[in-house]
Amino acid sequence: MKNQHDFFQGIMTVQVEGPLIEPFLQACTKRGCQITNMRRLDDSLVILTIRLKDWKILRQLRKKYRCKISIKGGKGLPFLVQHMIGRLSVLLAFIAAVVIIFVLANTLWSIKVDGLSPELEADVESKLNSYGVSPGKLTIGMKDPIEIQQQLLEDIPDLLWIGVKKQGTSYQLYGVEKTRYDTEMDTRPSNLVAAKKGMIIETFIKKGRPMVSVYDVVQKGQILATGQLVEDEDLFIHSEGEVIAETWYRVAQNLPMKQVLSLTDGSVESEYQLKFGKFAIPVWGFWRGEEGDFREESHTSDWRIFGFQIPVNLKTVDYYSIDRKSYESSRKNLEKIGISSARSNLHQELEPDAEIKDEKVLHLSEENGKVKLILLYKVYENIAVTKYVSQGD
Amino acid sequence: MSKWQQQIRTWISRYFDLPSDVMLDLPRITTIGSIHVYIENHTGLLHFSDEEVRIQYKKGQVRILGKDLGVKMMLKEELLLEGELKSVEFLPDSKGG
Numbered sequence: 001m002k003n004q005h006d007f008f009q010g011i012m013t014v015q016v017e018g019p020l021i022e023p024f025l026q027a028c029t030k031r032g033c034q035i036t037n038m039r040r041l042d043d044s045l046v047i048l049t050i051r052l053k054d055w056k057i058l059r060q061l062r063k064k065y066r067c068k069i070s071i072k073g074g075k076g077l078p079f080l081v082q083h084m085i086g087r088l089s090v091l092l093a094f095i096a097a098v099v100i101i102f103v104l105a106n107t108l109w110s111i112k113v114d115g116l117s118p119e120l121e122a123d124v125e126s127k128l129n130s131y132g133v134s135p136g137k138l139t140i141g142m143k144d145p146i147e148i149q150q151q152l153l154e155d156i157p158d159l160l161w162i163g164v165k166k167q168g169t170s171y172q173l174y175g176v177e178k179t180r181y182d183t184e185m186d187t188r189p190s191n192l193v194a195a196k197k198g199m200i201i202e203t204f205i206k207k208g209r210p211m212v213s214v215y216d217v218v219q220k221g222q223i224l225a226t227g228q229l230v231e232d233e234d235l236f237i238h239s240e241g242e243v244i245a246e247t248w249y250r251v252a253q254n255l256p257m258k259q260v261l262s263l264t265d266g267s268v269e270s271e272y273q274l275k276f277g278k279f280a281i282p283v284w285g286f287w288r289g290e291e292g293d294f295r296e297e298s299h300t301s302d303w304r305i306f307g308f309q310i311p312v313n314l315k316t317v318d319y320y321s322i323d324r325k326s327y328e329s330s331r332k333n334l335e336k337i338g339i340s341s342a343r344s345n346l347h348q349e350l351e352p353d354a355e356i357k358d359e360k361v362l363h364l365s366e367e368n369g370k371v372k373l374i375l376l377y378k379v380y381e382n383i384a385v386t387k388y389v390s391q392g393d
Numbered sequence: 394m395s396k397w398q399q400q401i402r403t404w405i406s407r408y409f410d411l412p413s414d415v416m417l418d419l420p421r422i423t424t425i426g427s428i429h430v431y432i433e434n435h436t437g438l439l440h441f442s443d444e445e446v447r448i449q450y451k452k453g454q455v456r457i458l459g460k461d462l463g464v465k466m467m468l469k470e471e472l473l474l475e476g477e478l479k480s481v482e483f484l485p486d487s488k489g490g
Contacts, residue, residue, distance in 0.1 A: 026438055029468055036465060038463060038464035
């Protein structure tokens with residue numbers, strides 16, 4: 001009578017002791033018990049196997065027949081479960097393992113963005129972050145890839161198309177950037193005016209009527225080309241063009257003769273502190289005294305678990321010992337330095353297509369341990385800017 | 394009265410060709426060689442040990458003798474014995490009736 005049914009229901013081996021065993025068993029079977037594998041061990045001792053659910057009946061009847069019953073063992077699923085519960089730690093470990101595997105399998109581990117420029121990629125990533133899609137988050141409750149795709153397309157106008165694919169524990173995005181063409185032609189009537197004072201070197205007016213010629217010196221705001229094609233007429237067009245002019249820049253530099261430099265000599269000593277909120281406990285290296293000159297650099301670790309910052313941090317303080325050295329430069333040397341730095345400063349200020357044609361030292365003097373340097377630069381650059389003409393009034 | 398009833402039952406079982414154990418409340422004892430005994434329609438297990446098993450039925454007792462007897466299965470009206478079977482004896486209740 002060994003079958004699956006018995007396994008799931010559970011069977012148990014019971015020892016029955018008493019003078020009235022047979023009537024007891026008879027009464028039990030009348031109530032629906034199923035007794036199997038009965039063996040007599042002694043005159044008043046019998047071992048038998050019953051189903052788990054029959055145990056109640058046996059217990060109800062044992063008083064009446066003055067029998068002692070004791071359980072010798074059990075088999076089947078209910079006993080296995082009980083056994084497992086008995087070993088709570090095993091059960092807990094099992095559940096924990098299942099939960100951990102489940103959580104890890106449902107965590108987003110990486111996001112990969114392909115086919116986009118770095119700026120747009122960063123934009124996409126920050127947008128994803130704002131949707132709650134970032135590495136370390138659970139994917140349960142996250143939006144569908146299709147939904148994310150639509151939202152990204154809505155929120156980032158520079159995206160022509162983006163494919164969002166969930167692959168296991170990572171998101172793979174492939175984007176196509178919109179190539180922007182200024183399709184709408186500017187047709188508003190406008191003039192070209194000078195952005196700054198300069199001498200015209202070259203004019204190239206695509207549209208409009210030129211008002212200046214080469215070697216004219218123009219002031220800031222002077223009209224270089226007008227959209228009014230015919231004088232004293234109402235027809236105004238959009239004027240376009242480039243006017244390269246020679247412009248002048250004055251750059252003043254003040255350079256100290258004596259410079260003190262702090263140099264680290266490479267030796268570093270570290271101190272470690274364990275931080276609980278604002279409270280810090282020195283762990284290692286706290287005996288490092290403050291001897292001599294040193295530069296202090298400290299950084300605090302940013303430990304996170306599942307995106308949550310934990311309140312415990314490790315603070316590392318590095319002490320770099322430094323050497324102060326003073327340098328005295330010669331006037332000649334300083335002039336060179338001043339000129340090169342002035343040049344590079346000017347380059348940063350100017351448009352990328354501007355050209356520095358000439359440089360001239362106007363003034364070079366030395367006073368109070370400082371070198372004063374005034375330089376003049378001659379630059380060829382486009383000075384034309386569009387200025388719209390208001391019409392109708 | 395009961396004698397008359399008994400006669401009617403016997404007659405019906407003969408006439409309709411019904412199994413006599415159903416009609417007459419008698420135990421049906423099936424043995425498989427001398428290793429298994431299958432008893433149906435009994436009314437009680439009176440005694441059981443390695444050598445002897447006694448079973449109550451309506452009109453008496455059945456005594457089964459053997460060696461290493463054990464009850465393989467016991468239900469309300471069924472009993473499956475196993476072991477080395479030697480004999481099956483019927484002991485009708487002559488006194489009770």
